[in-house]
Amino acid sequence: MRITVLVGGVGGARFLLGVRALPDVEVTAVVNVGDDIWLHGLRICPDLDTCMYTLGGGIDTERGWGRSGETWAVRDELAAYGADPDWFGLGDRDLATHLLRTHLLRSGMEAAAVTAELARRLGLRARVIPMTEHRVRTKVTTPKGRLDLQEYFVRERHALPVSAVEIAGAEEARPAPGVAEVLREADKVIIGPSNPAISIEPILAVIGDLIDPARTMAVTPIVAGAALKGPTVEMLQGLGREPTPTGIARGYRPYATTFVLDHKDADQAAAIHALGYRVVLLDTVMAGPAGRARLAEELALV
Amino acid sequence: MRITVLVGGVGGARFLLGVRALPDVEVTAVVNVGDDIWLHGLRICPDLDTCMYTLGGGIDTERGWGRSGETWAVRDELAAYGADPDWFGLGDRDLATHLLRTHLLRSGMEAAAVTAELARRLGLRARVIPMTEHRVRTKVTTPKGRLDLQEYFVRERHALPVSAVEIAGAEEARPAPGVAEVLREADKVIIGPSNPAISIEPILAVIGDLIDPARTMAVTPIVAGAALKGPTVEMLQGLGREPTPTGIARGYRPYATTFVLDHKDADQAAAIHALGYRVVLLDTVMAGPAGRARLAEELALV
Numbered sequence: 001m002r003i004t005v006l007v008g009g010v011g012g013a014r015f016l017l018g019v020r021a022l023p024d025v026e027v028t029a030v031v032n033v034g035d036d037i038w039l040h041g042l043r044i045c046p047d048l049d050t051c052m053y054t055l056g057g058g059i060d061t062e063r064g065w066g067r068s069g070e071t072w073a074v075r076d077e078l079a080a081y082g083a084d085p086d087w088f089g090l091g092d093r094d095l096a097t098h099l100l101r102t103h104l105l106r107s108g109m110e111a112a113a114v115t116a117e118l119a120r121r122l123g124l125r126a127r128v129i130p131m132t133e134h135r136v137r138t139k140v141t142t143p144k145g146r147l148d149l150q151e152y153f154v155r156e157r158h159a160l161p162v163s164a165v166e167i168a169g170a171e172e173a174r175p176a177p178g179v180a181e182v183l184r185e186a187d188k189v190i191i192g193p194s195n196p197a198i199s200i201e202p203i204l205a206v207i208g209d210l211i212d213p214a215r216t217m218a219v220t221p222i223v224a225g226a227a228l229k230g231p232t233v234e235m236l237q238g239l240g241r242e243p244t245p246t247g248i249a250r251g252y253r254p255y256a257t258t259f260v261l262d263h264k265d266a267d268q269a270a271a272i273h274a275l276g277y278r279v280v281l282l283d284t285v286m287a288g289p290a291g292r293a294r295l296a297e298e299l300a301l302v
Numbered sequence: 303m304r305i306t307v308l309v310g311g312v313g314g315a316r317f318l319l320g321v322r323a324l325p326d327v328e329v330t331a332v333v334n335v336g337d338d339i340w341l342h343g344l345r346i347c348p349d350l351d352t353c354m355y356t357l358g359g360g361i362d363t364e365r366g367w368g369r370s371g372e373t374w375a376v377r378d379e380l381a382a383y384g385a386d387p388d389w390f391g392l393g394d395r396d397l398a399t400h401l402l403r404t405h406l407l408r409s410g411m412e413a414a415a416v417t418a419e420l421a422r423r424l425g426l427r428a429r430v431i432p433m434t435e436h437r438v439r440t441k442v443t444t445p446k447g448r449l450d451l452q453e454y455f456v457r458e459r460h461a462l463p464v465s466a467v468e469i470a471g472a473e474e475a476r477p478a479p480g481v482a483e484v485l486r487e488a489d490k491v492i493i494g495p496s497n498p499a500i501s502i503e504p505i506l507a508v509i510g511d512l513i514d515p516a517r518t519m520a521v522t523p524i525v526a527g528a529a530l531k532g533p534t535v536e537m538l539q540g541l542g543r544e545p546t547p548t549g550i551a552r553g554y555r556p557y558a559t560t561f562v563l564d565h566k567d568a569d570q571a572a573a574i575h576a577l578g579y580r581v582v583l584l585d586t587v588m589a590g591p592a593g594r595a596r597l598a599e600e601l602a603l604v
Binding site: 042121 | 342343344369373375376379380382383384385394395397398399401402404405408409420423424
């Protein structure tokens, strides 16, 4: 079976792990690159890296991002030089990825090919594709102004209220090579349990037209009023959107016809069904590898 | 007093330290960049870095190059990725310099300004100028072919016989901004005790026309048949050149009128004098800071 998953960072990457654990399944991740940044002349793709490290086994499982056994000599030395910005978590092992990616890009290789090459070198048993090779920048409006995603997320530790999200460049951006194919050939497309506003919608803004809703299911990122990971609830509230599975289902309706809801939110099943969805109730909170594998297995049967 | 010194890497950098220790002296180093390389998309200037770290106090004094307290996480990770080449000593702290330099260069700053900026951030009390902002590549002919300097020096650990040296690009290269001025305004110009063939001659090939021999003295890099540092003697022999102070003095004759010879080689004073030099006999082997300071003091009096 071929499954294509749309994902952002930490939460989505862990979800991917579960899907990959399924027998006889070919997994492809189409990954958000709306929060990519250039830092110190290096191209950094936080969501791609989190997905690749998670699938490749090199992730720091406690933090959920960056490399295990990480050291920070380069970051400290750049700070000693007074090089701005100094707030990004630029680990030494991680930096090897950024260096290699940047070098390959500057040598003329395109972003999807570079990603495939990094994935190959990391020994990933899954395909990882950036949603686009064009420059898309997710920007959030906060009391401190209009910030790039990493500024908001890392520098400000996502502690600011967000009143608007803009996905700059999405209109001009085209899907990366391979995206149309993996969406067309997938038996199932899954919208992963990532933050809708800053992880999934940037992907949909670029590749949404290619999605066949009949084969697509969305997994709720909110369970019992809380996000699996990160500031999803607070952000949706700030945007004046309903921070519930029903609210999220409403937004995904053009793209999906199946919605995966957690048992804890069974009281919303009727409302989501009324939106036109087939609703599937599962235990979506993936505690550890066993939980992730079980969820994936149940999703594959849906 | 203004002293401008032409130097290469480790030996020259240590010499610079002594000159800088002189009271009431403004020191400028014009540094070889013929062995600069691009690695993993980073611009690396080994001689500039050695001079800056030595003057800035961050050098690994035992190795003579690279940063003290160095770690190697990025290098190891790049090797795990299978990224070539893997033979260069790319330390983590050192890498911050390469990153910052490369980033500033790519942002449009010229090489001499970038060097000045790095020197400023490192708190150097000396001016450091690359000999040129153009691409000059010192290449050596060996039994393994025509190699870039770093390939010969680092990858092959300077263990190959060298039958020819070529300074590619020197004819088209112009001196970096500032070089003409510091040579014109210097009370003394000193050709440091670096390897003539691969450190000094690349500099002279680009800026030689600007040197006033009447104000220029050369310090011997060979004492009692051995180089202060590195494979100078073996290299000169391989090139069919005389690996002695006299042989070196002959080569520098168009550029200098004073030659600083070590007491141990007093028997060559007459031959060097016969070439048209004023010969100064000093203890040139600079054992430790005291030795360096003494040598510099004596040179300043010459």
